[in-house]
Amino acid sequence: xxxxxxxxxxxxxxxxxxxxxxxxxxxxxxxxxxxxxxxxxxxxxxxxxxxxxxxxxxxxxxxxxxxxxxxxxxxxxxxxxxxxxxxxxxxxxxx
Amino acid sequence: xxxxxxxxxxxxxxxxxxxxxxxxxxxxxxxxxxxxxxxxxxxxxxxxxxxxxxxxxxxxxxxxxxxxxxxxxxxxxxxxxxxxxxxxxxxxxxxxxxxxxxxxxxxxxxxxxxxxxxxxxxxxxxxxxxxxxxxxxxxxxxxxxxxxxxxxxxxxxxxxxxxxxxxxxxxxxxxxxxxxxxxxxxxxxxxxxxxxxxxxxxxxxxxxxxxxxxxxxxxxxxxxxxxxxxxxxxxxxxxxxxxxxxxxxxxxxxxxxxxxxxxxxxxxxxxxxxxxxxxxxxxxxxxxxxxxxxxxxxxxxxxxxxxxxxxxxxxxxxxxxxxxxxxxxxxxxxxxxxxxxxxxxxxxxxxxxxxxxxxxxxxxxxxxxxxxxxxxxxxxxxxxxxxxxxxxxxxxxxxxxxxxxxxxxxxxxxxxxxxxxxxxxxxxxxxxxxxxxxxxxxxxxxxxxxxxxxxxxxxxxxxxxxxxxxxxxxxxxxxxxxxxx
Numbered sequence: 369x370x371x372x373x374x375x376x377x378x379x380x381x382x383x384x385x386x387x388x389x390x391x392x393x394x395x396x397x398x399x400x401x402x403x404x405x406x407x408x409x410x411x412x413x414x415x416x417x418x419x420x421x422x423x424x425x426x427x428x429x430x431x432x433x434x435x436x437x438x439x440x441x442x443x444x445x446x447x448x449x450x451x452x453x454x455x456x457x458x459x460x461x462x463x
Numbered sequence: 464x465x466x467x468x469x470x471x472x473x474x475x476x477x478x479x480x481x482x483x484x485x486x487x488x489x490x491x492x493x494x495x496x497x498x499x500x501x502x503x504x505x506x507x508x509x510x511x512x513x514x515x516x517x518x519x520x521x522x523x524x525x526x527x528x529x530x531x532x533x534x535x536x537x538x539x540x541x542x543x544x545x546x547x548x549x550x551x552x553x554x555x556x557x558x559x560x561x562x563x564x565x566x567x568x569x570x571x572x573x574x575x576x577x578x579x580x581x582x583x584x585x586x587x588x589x590x591x592x593x594x595x596x597x598x599x600x601x602x603x604x605x606x607x608x609x610x611x612x613x614x615x616x617x618x619x620x621x622x623x624x625x626x627x628x629x630x631x632x633x634x635x636x637x638x639x640x641x642x643x644x645x646x647x648x649x650x651x652x653x654x655x656x657x658x659x660x661x662x663x664x665x666x667x668x669x670x671x672x673x674x675x676x677x678x679x680x681x682x683x684x685x686x687x688x689x690x691x692x693x694x695x696x697x698x699x700x701x702x703x704x705x706x707x708x709x710x711x712x713x714x715x716x717x718x719x720x721x722x723x724x725x726x727x728x729x730x731x732x733x734x735x736x737x738x739x740x741x742x743x744x745x746x747x748x749x750x751x752x753x754x755x756x757x758x759x760x761x762x763x764x765x766x767x768x769x770x771x772x773x774x775x776x777x778x779x780x781x782x783x784x785x786x787x788x789x790x791x792x793x794x795x796x797x798x799x800x801x802x803x804x805x806x807x808x809x810x811x812x813x814x815x816x817x818x819x820x821x822x823x824x825x826x827x828x829x830x831x832x833x834x835x836x837x838x839x840x841x842x843x844x845x846x847x848x849x850x851x852x853x854x855x856x857x858x859x860x861x862x863x864x865x866x867x868x869x870x871x872x873x874x875x876x877x878x879x880x881x882x883x884x885x886x887x888x889x890x891x892x893x894x895x896x897x898x899x900x901x902x903x904x905x906x907x908x909x910x911x912x913x914x915x916x917x918x919x920x921x922x923x924x925x926x927x928x929x930x931x932x933x934x935x936x937x938x939x940x941x942x943x944x945x946x947x948x
Contacts, residue, residue: 376819383778383822384785385815386803398816398877399823405878406767409836412843419838420845422669423894423919424656424699431695440562447559449792456787459798 371399467492468625472534472682475628479525479532486525486533490518490577493535497579497626502946503602505621507540508548508581517577529575530689537627539618540581541588542568542673543662547578551664552586552596552614555784555791555809565662566697567631567673567690574689579627583617586811587781588638588666590614591883594874595813602870603646604942605909609867612642618676619646623942629677629686633663635670636769637863637887640899643676644862644912647901647940649683649929650676652887654919655894656701659694667776668699670769670891680900680930685709687922706923714931717751721915721928722855726762727886729864735905736861743859743902743913743932750931755855759847764840765889766881771824771837772892777814778821784809816877845893852918857925860886862899862912886914896922900929901938908941 373389376396380387387395450457467489470478478484494511514535521533543549543561550556564572572578585595593601593616601616603609604624611620615632619642622630632639634652643650651674658673665671675686688709693702723744728737744754786792786805793808795801810818824833851858864885873880890897896919899912913932917925 371823375823379819379823379826380803382826383815383818384782384799384802384806385810385818386800386807395816395819399820401878402770402816402820402881405881406770406833408767409764409771409840412761412764412840414836414839414843417839417842419835420842421838422699423845423892424701426656426699426701428698429695429702437563443560443562444788447562447789449786449790458787459795459801461798 371396371403468496470628471679472628472677472685475534476532480527486518486521486577487515489533490514490535490579493579493627499947500624500626503604503620503624504599505582505601505617505624505626506537506580507550507552507583507598507617510547510578510580514577514579521575521577526575530685531571531574531576534576534628535579536571536576537580537582537621537630538568538578539584539615539630539632541584541633541664542631543664544568544578544581547581549581549664550598551588552584552598553810553814554597557597557791559789563662566659566692566694567663570690570692582621582630585614585616586814587664587777588614588633588635589777589813589817591637591641591880592868592873593617594870595811597811600870602946603867604946605646605867607945608869609909610645610870612645612867614638615642615676619643619648619650622646622648622676622678623940629675629682631673631686631690632676633671633673634891635666635773636891637884639674639676640862640887640897640912640914641883643899644901645867645910647910647938648676648678649680649898649900650674651683651687651898651922652890652896653687653691653922654896656699657691657896657920657922659692659697659700661694661696665780667773668780669776670773680926680933681709681712683898684712684926703920708923708926711923712930713927714750714934716928716931719752719857719928720755720855721747721752722755722757722851722858724757724759724762724851724858724860726759727860729885732864736864736911739903739911739913740861746932746935747859747928749935752928757851757855757858759851759889761840761843761847762889765844765892766885768837768840768844768892769888770820770881771833772841774817774821775825775834776821778818778825781814781818841892844889848893848895857928858916860914860916862886862914866905866907866909866911890916895919896925898925898929900933900936901940902936903938904941910940
């Protein structure tokens, strides 16, 4: 299998990571060598194997839905790269 | 006392309890040594003056019945610490100050320990050499040109260099055990569900576990006892009866059955590693253990499985870094452009590569061929261990296929970097506990580790085996303090 530049561009869109031509070429070459390595799994027949989704063999526990944290609005807003003290600010989305 | 930093955790705790040393004296000693050790680049964020203040407060009102009374401690910068910057080794979290504390670190402070700083690591714990950190690589105190392993490379280096008496790391595919092996220290990856993942920057949620890193098995057991707890805030935390690991520690492992998996004798493994393994087998026999040959037939498929499962989960976990609510933001012409530039400039190359792999294997048309396939093979790998544990109590393997490599040696070849985790990754896939203990040196004088893998929730047993073998091995780390001028 080979991952071409078109596929890289598609994945980069899905990943929301911008890539230029040079970076795309490097990524394609790295990913191809990694997928060559991953393809080893095709040696195995797994039709009748149940997929393992979690090693923790427990059922989810229920707990009361209680508010436990304090109001940290100020501290949380302080971590934002751009805000107007009340809201997070992002580039305009509606024209 | 001039040799405070040379003392083991147990010695320091005893000295505090017997009032031979104060927390201030001990904290000052580790701060001083850390100040002189900047060349190793172990710290991302220092918190020395706060630590000294907390130590003074402790001394004014000492609580001597705690398990870590007034003990200073630096932790991997993947644990969120309230009001102390937490970066995960990434530019994208360069200025992030958590409003909450991880459960594991909270458990540590509840027992009286004092934070002295946050330790360097591979970006988002993705790496085996600490070279993917935005804050630069870390040097191995064993030798200037060597990597300290990764991703908990700042942690392994800091413990080996005695900048902190003990520390914690996280282990997704070997990130505690491999750096422990590279630096001649002890590192335990607990059973999945033993230590809460709440407040740990997430990498691959079905694999991530926090664990202790220490100079010896006794200290490691004590720290495990402190950090392991059932936590409602982590839905995969498991409610089971936890041992008092350090109190129940015993060297009596007579009659324990230890399995030797033939598949771990991999192609191209250096003879030195094989010799070390043989020596380990002899030590285990000397301790009274019974050695049994076993087979884990799917071992060779563990790494390819891991490199689907871990990036898939990572791509999902790292979707939250979008430059909106916290962290780094790049300017963009519109919202989407801002996201794309933020993530392109904010993440390093290895992290971007893994997000792309993960996105690809989860994308429409490829999910069954990759992700579902990997989950099925993961089941086969876990079955291997389940079968083996019908015959044995624990499994003994080398920790890594080589000793520490040189800085820069593997950075251009991702697959050869990934191969480093060949002996540690299966343990994460199966959710089992594994411990690496230093067991010898190679011809260059670099440390080599042996790994003991246990049944789920059987930490006590592997700690006991490690404790017994540690005495027979009698390992001495060769550290010359070359970085202190």
